[in-house]
Amino acid sequence: MWFLIIFALAGKVLAICAVAVAAPTAAALWFIPDALIAYHLFVPRAQGLVRSCRYFKADRREVWLTIDDGPDPDDTPRILELLELHGAKATFFVIGKNAGAHPALVRAICDAGHEIGYHTHTHPVGSFWCASPQRLARELDQGLAVLNKLGVTVRRFRSPVGIKNLWLASALSKRRLASVGWSARGLELTGGDADTVAARVLRRLRPGSILLLHEGPPLPAPLRVNAIRRTLERLQEAGYQCVIPDEKRAS
Numbered sequence: 001m002w003f004l005i006i007f008a009l010a011g012k013v014l015a016i017c018a019v020a021v022a023a024p025t026a027a028a029l030w031f032i033p034d035a036l037i038a039y040h041l042f043v044p045r046a047q048g049l050v051r052s053c054r055y056f057k058a059d060r061r062e063v064w065l066t067i068d069d070g071p072d073p074d075d076t077p078r079i080l081e082l083l084e085l086h087g088a089k090a091t092f093f094v095i096g097k098n099a100g101a102h103p104a105l106v107r108a109i110c111d112a113g114h115e116i117g118y119h120t121h122t123h124p125v126g127s128f129w130c131a132s133p134q135r136l137a138r139e140l141d142q143g144l145a146v147l148n149k150l151g152v153t154v155r156r157f158r159s160p161v162g163i164k165n166l167w168l169a170s171a172l173s174k175r176r177l178a179s180v181g182w183s184a185r186g187l188e189l190t191g192g193d194a195d196t197v198a199a200r201v202l203r204r205l206r207p208g209s210i211l212l213l214h215e216g217p218p219l220p221a222p223l224r225v226n227a228i229r230r231t232l233e234r235l236q237e238a239g240y241q242c243v244i245p246d247e248k249r250a251s
């Protein structure tokens with residue numbers, strides 16, 4: 001992180017020095033470091049600010065199914081039934097507010113042998129990238145306190161829509177949280193039916209893939225639960241098992 005900040009500041013200083021003699025060079029020096037920082041903040045696969053696991057080690061047909069944005073009173077129970085039907089395990093990256101509103105669902109997820117990951121307290125997509133260290137700490141600690149009260153110890157974190165923050169790496173490190181990205185996502189809000197979403201998330205399927213799907217009301221009604229159902233069916237047809245890798249396999 002500090003490298004990027006120093007790089008950006010150095011660019012500004014050089015740009016000011018160069019503006020009188022070479023305006024295009026000055027503009028490049030001013031904006032290129034900003035573009036680089038923006039890339040690492042907003043592009044989910046970028047690793048410059050926070051290192052996020054995107055694949056796990058697998059020597060057989062195993063994938064890691066992750067489900068974001070719950071728990072949801074309508075979707076979560078049906079998803080748990082589906083997972084049981086397919087003998088699948090998953091990590092639910094829950095929003096703290098939702099977990100606080102539906103503690104029984106958090107317990108049901110844990111009781112069924114799945115994992116709870118953390119996905120911020122309020123899911124602040126628009127402001128997460130520029131949150132101050134204090135606001136970021138609140139966003140992390142409020143939901144973690146909710147989960148701790150329920151007896152859940154969380155070890156994994158996923159930022160909203162994969163957006164990073166300049167202070168995120170140290171904040172996660174202090175809380176012993178590992179950042180988890182994904183290798184493929186359903187992009188349910190971009191259109192298509194459950195078959196389309198399943199095809200999208202399984203497009204480059206290989207052992208060790210981390211698949212991201214969602215639950216809850218922001219999704220179009222025909223996709224809710226059904227996209228996960230179709231994905232599980234296709235994984236089963238392809239001989240893949242959904243597992244939760246330990247820290248050694250997902251680092």
Ligand SMILES: [Zn+2]
Binds near residue numbers: 069123160161
């Ligand atoms: Zn989310």
